[in-house]
Amino acid sequence: MFKNAVQLFEIFGFKLRVDPSWLLIAALIVWSLSTSYFPEMLPAQTATFYTTLGIVAMLGMFVSLVLHELAHSVVARAYGLEIGGITLFIFGGVAELGEEPHTPKSEFQIAIAGPLMSLALAGLFYLASGPFIDGDNIGAIGAVLGYLALINLVLAVFNMVPAFPLDGGRVFRAAIWQVTGDVVRATRISSRIGTFFGLFLMVTGAFAVFGGQGIGGVWQILIGFFVINASSGSYQNLLVKNALRGKSARMLMSDLLWTVDADASIAQLVDDVMLRHGVSFVPVLSQGRLFGYVDTAGAGSIDRVEWSTRRVFEVATPAGPDNMVTPDTPLDEVFKRLGAGTRRKLMVADAGKLIGVISLSDLVHYLALQQEIGTPMKTGH
Structure with a gap:
């Protein structure tokens, strides 16, 4: 899937790779934080200071994404599923499952593990930021930890939207699968919701662009386009696997x-x-x-x-x-x-x-x- 991804290292036996597209989002994060977030939180500092904090916060987000995907991978391995590795790319990260979960229970537990990890990280970063915040006086460490708490909370909430193939969509698919006993039907329903959600993101992103929000709206359109393609592709892949299963x-x-x-x-x-x-x-x-x-x-x-x-x-x-x-x-x-x-x-x-x-x-x-x-x-x- 990510032919140009570069392997960085292994963690708990999982190969961690970074697609070149991740460099773009990493640069955008550093630029956004160093020109907007940190100057607002910590006024009257140098550009070098803001850029340094932006890099530190970006690396913290990198670690958070890895831990999110690692949670998926550890649970998947516990169910005996093959994991091709963890890859970070422009839209976040993905734990590359070599096969689909075999039961609704395994699907649910694998899917929910990532958002739970992000929620836990949000709580930890929030608690850790407390000693560095004194009323309106927020130190550099407090600002970085506060950002990481917020971004992990956003990551958890966004991923729990019941739109396949987001984690929430997989949880929703597991529920339908459990009730109907039909993984194809469950995938079709959750995939359609994913398509509608992607269209919603693209339409609202277009309004945001015309409303003068620029990069934020364009980014929303791109995410919507990715969700639509991923949801449709996942459903088609499942149809192919089911059509070919048991045949040689x-x-x-x-x-x-x-x-x-x-x-x-x-x-x-x-x-x-x-x-x-x-x-x-x-x-x-x-x-x-x-x-x-x-x-x-x-x-x-x-x-x-x-x-x-x-x-x-x-x-x-x-x-x-x-x-x-x-x-x-x-x-x-x-x-x-x-x-x-x-x-x-x-x-x-x-x-x-x-x-x-x-x-x-x-x-x-x-x-x-x-x-x-x-x-x-x-x-x-």
């Missing part, structure tokens, strides 16, 4: 194959296989066993005048875990692998013997047909 590559692979021998010339590959049968992806065999594959890019990498003397094995990509699956590989795993990279076809092999090829188009066509026919989907386990 054997079901959708094509066993009508055009292959080429590793010792054949590139001219034979192009003329007798690719052009004759209209295929651009050709598995390569050597003594009856799978050697790898060759595509049009591989053939085109050799000058045409050398095609009759050069051999297929010279341009073939060897078979390996990144381009090959077994017939028993779950379809959702196949879909994940095909969707994550640039490769659109995978060879299906068993004990070194080629038995088929499965493509992304095969999966997309299957999903489209299933949606069109309206085949009932499993709703969880």
